[in-house]
Amino acid sequence: MDTIKLQLYTKADCPLCDEAKESLEPLAAQLPIQIEEIDITANLGLFTKYKELIPVLELEGKRLFVHRIHVKGLKRKLMWRRWRRWFIDKGRRSTYMADVGSAAPDFTLTGTLGSEDTEIPDFNENVDEIRAKNAEIIAINRDSAFAHKAWSEHLGGVKFPLLADMNLAVSKQFGMALEEVGITNRGVIIIDAEGNIAFKHVEDAPPDNTLAVNQ
The missing domain is CATH 3.40.30.10 (Glutaredoxin)
Structure with missing residues (x-):
């Protein structure tokens, strides 16, 4: 390396x-x-x-x-x-990459509110503006629902759900899993009203993703 x-x-x-x-x-x-x-x-x-x-x-x-x-x-x-x-x-991030323009995979996950991701407070502050554009936010990472609940309480409550993808199954579907180290990649995916991926952004460091969502 x-x-x-x-x-x-x-x-x-x-x-x-x-x-x-x-x-x-x-x-x-x-x-x-x-x-x-x-x-x-x-x-x-x-x-x-x-x-x-x-x-x-x-x-x-x-x-x-x-x-x-x-x-x-x-x-x-x-x-x-x-x-x-x-x-x-x-080129080993995932065997399947959900790209812009493709149909978003269906999935079901256990959810709660909150996250230990540093981007969550930023989205939480802007959630009303995003919802005014007929959009909804969900966050996904590999931590358990119990960890998410504890962090939500630490933050004083979060207005949107965090979904627990502990086995990375959904992250793999969206091409966001780093499988050999057992973590999810950091990024934002926007799914349009027809269920297609309209926007996808992946970063080394936390980006200003609320700007991208609002645009």
């Missing part, structure tokens, strides 16, 4: 920078990552940009962490990127 290149911005006399470097060392032994340390002390442009944030960890220009690096969270981000890239390169 390709090496993942990270940029760590540091400065002189920075205890948090030393802490960040130490925390990244074990991760470098577990994953194919290359960490480029960039000292901003002598670079006026970088110093002006980053001086209040140091240390900063970035991936391809995208800011991942500032001040303190949460290693577990970083590992999840990097593992997700690593596996998704491998599946795309090998």
